[in-house]
Amino acid sequence: MSDFKPPVDDMAFILEHVVGYRDIAALPGFEHADLDTVVDLLEQSADFMSKVVAPTNRIGDTQGAQRQADGTVTVPDAFRKAYSSYVDAGWGSIPFPEEFGGGGFPSVVGLAIQEMLQSSNMAFALCPLLTQGAIDALLHYGSDEQKALYLPRMISGEWSGTMNLTEPQAGSDVGALTTKAVPNGDGTYAITGQKIYITWGEHDMTEQIVHLVLARTPGAPEGTRGISCFIVPKFHLDAEGNPAEHNAVTCLSIEHKLGIHGSPTCVLSYEGATGYLIGEENLGMRIMFVMMNVARLSVGMQGVALSERAYQQSLNYSRERRQGLAIGAEGKDSEIIEFPDVRRMLMTQKASIAAIRRLMLLNATYMDTASHHPDAATRTRAGEIAGLLTPICKSFGTDLGNELTSLAVQIHGGMGFVEETGVAQHYRDVRIAAIYEGTNGIQAADLVGRKLPVRDGASALEFIATMRETLGDLVAAGDDFTAIGAELSTQLDSLEKATVWMLRTGVADPNGVLSGSSPYLRMWGLCLGGWLLARSALAAANTDNADLAQEQLVMARFFAAQLLPAATGLAGAATAGSRDLFALDADALSGLVRR
Numbered sequence: 299m300s301d302f303k304p305p306v307d308d309m310a311f312i313l314e315h316v317v318g319y320r321d322i323a324a325l326p327g328f329e330h331a332d333l334d335t336v337v338d339l340l341e342q343s344a345d346f347m348s349k350v351v352a353p354t355n356r357i358g359d360t361q362g363a364q365r366q367a368d369g370t371v372t373v374p375d376a377f378r379k380a381y382s383s384y385v386d387a388g389w390g391s392i393p394f395p396e397e398f399g400g401g402g403f404p405s406v407v408g409l410a411i412q413e414m415l416q417s418s419n420m421a422f423a424l425c426p427l428l429t430q431g432a433i434d435a436l437l438h439y440g441s442d443e444q445k446a447l448y449l450p451r452m453i454s455g456e457w458s459g460t461m462n463l464t465e466p467q468a469g470s471d472v473g474a475l476t477t478k479a480v481p482n483g484d485g486t487y488a489i490t491g492q493k494i495y496i497t498w499g500e501h502d503m504t505e506q507i508v509h510l511v512l513a514r515t516p517g518a519p520e521g522t523r524g525i526s527c528f529i530v531p532k533f534h535l536d537a538e539g540n541p542a543e544h545n546a547v548t549c550l551s552i553e554h555k556l557g558i559h560g561s562p563t564c565v566l567s568y569e570g571a572t573g574y575l576i577g578e579e580n581l582g583m584r585i586m587f588v589m590m591n592v593a594r595l596s597v598g599m600q601g602v603a604l605s606e607r608a609y610q611q612s613l614n615y616s617r618e619r620r621q622g623l624a625i626g627a628e629g630k631d632s633e634i635i636e637f638p639d640v641r642r643m644l645m646t647q648k649a650s651i652a653a654i655r656r657l658m659l660l661n662a663t664y665m666d667t668a669s670h671h672p673d674a675a676t677r678t679r680a681g682e683i684a685g686l687l688t689p690i691c692k693s694f695g696t697d698l699g700n701e702l703t704s705l706a707v708q709i710h711g712g713m714g715f716v717e718e719t720g721v722a723q724h725y726r727d728v729r730i731a732a733i734y735e736g737t738n739g740i741q742a743a744d745l746v747g748r749k750l751p752v753r754d755g756a757s758a759l760e761f762i763a764t765m766r767e768t769l770g771d772l773v774a775a776g777d778d779f780t781a782i783g784a785e786l787s788t789q790l791d792s793l794e795k796a797t798v799w800m801l802r803t804g805v806a807d808p809n810g811v812l813s814g815s816s817p818y819l820r821m822w823g824l825c826l827g828g829w830l831l832a833r834s835a836l837a838a839a840n841t842d843n844a845d846l847a848q849e850q851l852v853m854a855r856f857f858a859a860q861l862l863p864a865a866t867g868l869a870g871a872a873t874a875g876s877r878d879l880f881a882l883d884a885d886a887l888s889g890l891v892r893r
C-alpha cells in the first residue's frame with residue numbers, strides 16, 4: 299500500500315495566501331500563533347500522523363473493534379499505542395483554551411491538523427472528534443466545577459467524550475427522544491433509556507469516557523424544547539476527581555458496519571445512571587448545536603481527508619499500472635496516467651480536493667473571527683458567514699468525499715474493488731460522513747430554512763457580492779484568467795437567481811424550497827470552490843514560484859471549465875418546486891399503477 303504524504307505545503311499556502319491567516323494571528327489571544335510557528339507545527343504534526351497513525355488504518359479495518367462477553371469493548375493494540383503517543387505529544391489539545399491545558403491556537407489550525415489525522419485513520423480520529431464536541435459544549439455551558447473536573451483531562455486526551463443524541467425512534471428528529479432524567483434530590487439525576495449508534499461509546503483506549511447525554515426531565519415540554527443535556531461519566535469520580543466505581547451505563551452491542559470498523563459504534567443502555575445537568579433544564583438543543591457546529595465542519599473535513607488519501611493512492615497506481623498504448627506513445631504499453639479519461643479523474647480529484655480544503659479552512663477562519671475579533675459588528679458578520687458556510691461544508695464536502703473516493707476506486711480498475719490495495723477502505727469509510735452529524739438532506743434544509751432567511755436574505759446575497767469582488771481582479775490579471783472570471787460570473791448569476799427564487803418562494807411554498815434544497819446547496823459549493831480556486835491562482839501568480847503559479851492556474855481553469863458549469867445545470871432542479879416530486883403517490887412509486 300502506498301505511503302500517505304500529508305498536504306502541508308497546500309495548507310501553508312492556503313493559510314498564507316487564500317484565507318488571510320495573518321489577520322487571524324493578529325486577533326487578541328492568538329499572538330503566539332504566528333504563521334511561521336503554525337507552519338512548523340503543521341510539519342511536526344504531518345510527521346507524527348504519517349509515521350504513527352497512518353500505519354494503523356488497515357489494522358483498524360481488518361481487526362476492528364470487538365465487544366467482549368462482559369460488555370467491554372477492545373480496540374486493536376496498535377490503536378492504543380498510537381493514541382497514547384497522540385496524547386503524550388499533545389496533538390488533541392492544540393485548539394483549546396490554555397487555562398485548561400490547551401494550546402490556545404485558532405480553530406483553523408486545529409482543523410488542518412484534524413484533516414491529517416482523519417486521512418491517517420478516520421475510525422481512530424473519531425475518538426478525538428467526538429471528544430472535541432463534548433469539550434465545546436462544556437466550555438460554553440459547563441459550570442466552573444464541571445469545567446475544572448472534566449476539561450483538563452478531556453483536552454489532554456486522557457479521557458474521551460461522546461455525544462448521545464440518537465435513539466431507535468429519534469434519528470434526524472432529535473425531539474422524539476424519550477430517555478428520562480429524574481432528579482435524585484441531591485442535585486444529580488437518574489438517567490434511564492437506550493441510545494444507539496454512539497461513536498466510541500465504549501472502548502479501552504482511555505481510562506474514562508465522559509458521555510454527554512440528551513434526556514427529558516419530568517414534565518418537560520414536548521419536542522426539542524423539552525430536552526436537557528447531562529454529563530454521565532462511565533466511572534463515578536472519587537473525592538480526588540479520579541475514576542472509581544462503574545456508573546450504570548452498559549454497552550449492549552456494537553454495530554457491524556460498511557466502514558470505520560476500528561470505531562466502535564455502540565448501543566448504550568442507561569439504567570438509572572448518575573447524570574449531572576449542564577446549564578439549565580431544557581437547554582439541551584442549544585448545547586447540542588454548540589457540540590454539532592464544530593463537529594459538522596470536522597465531518598465535512600472527513601470528505602477532504604479521505605479524498606486526499608485515496609487520491610494519493612490512485613495517482614501512484616496510475617503511474618505504475620501499464621495497459622495498452624496511449625495515443626502518440628511508443629513501445630509496448632503505457633502507464634494508465636497517459637490516458638485522457640484517467641487524467642480527467644485525477645484532475646477532478648485534485649481540483650475538487652483543493653477547492654473544498656480551501657472552503658473548510660475559510661469557514662474555520664470565520665469561526666475564529668466570530669469568537670475572537672474585538673469589534674462586535676465584525677464578530678456578528680463573521681458568525682453569519684460561518685453559519686451559512688457550515689451546512690455547505692458538511693454536505694458538499696462529504697458528497698465530494700463519496701464521489702472522489704469512488705473515482706480513486708475507478709482508477710484502480712478491478713484492483714479497486716478487491717480489498718488488498720486498501721483503496722476500497724477509503725470509499726467504505728467515508729460513506730457514513732454524508733449520514734451522521736445531521737444527514738446531508740438535513741444540512742440542505744438548514745441552509746434554506748435557517749441560514750438563507752438571516753436578515754431576510756441580505757446575509758447570503760452580501761456574501762455572493764463578496765465573491766463577485768474577485769471578478770475585477772481576474773479581468774485585471776490578464777488573458778489566462780479571463781475565462782475563469784467569465785465562467786465564475788455566469789455561475790454566480792445563476793446562484794443569485796436561485797437564491798432570490800428561494801427567498802421569494804420560502805414562506806408561500808416551504809415544501810417547494812425544501813424540494814430544491816440539495817441541488818441548491820451544491821450550487822453554493824461549486825461557486826465557492828470555483829471562487830476560492832480563482833483566488834488561489836491570483837495569489838500564486840504574485841509569488842516568485844512559477845511552478846506553484848502554473849499548478850494553481852491549471853486547477854482554477856479546469857474547475858471553472860469542467861466542474862463549475864454544473865451549477866447552472868442544477869438551477870433547474872433547485873427551483874423546480876415540489877410538483878413532480880409529489881405528483882406520484884407512494885403506490886405509484888412502487889409501480890402499483892394499473893396499466
Ligand SMILES: Cc1cc2nc3c(=O)[nH]c(=O)nc-3n(C[C@H](O)[C@H](O)[C@H](O)COP(=O)(O)OP(=O)(O)OC[C@H]3O[C@@H](n4cnc5c(N)ncnc54)[C@H](O)[C@@H]3O)c2cc1C
Nearest residue numbers: 461462463464469470495496497563733734735736737739
Ligand atoms: C456509524 C455511525 C455513527 C454515529 N454516531 C453517532 C453518535 O456518536 N451520536 C449520536 O447521537 N448519533 C450517532 N449516529 C446517528 C446518526 O447521527 C443518525 O444515523 C443520523 O442522524 C440519521 O438518523 P437515522 O439513522 O435515524 O435516519 P433517519 O432520520 O430515519 O433518516 C432516513 C432518511 O430520511 C431523511 N430524512 C429524515 N428526516 C428528514 C427531514 N426532516 N427532511 C429531509 N429528509 C429527512 C434523511 O436525510 C435520510 O436520508 C451515528 C450513526 C452511525 C451510522
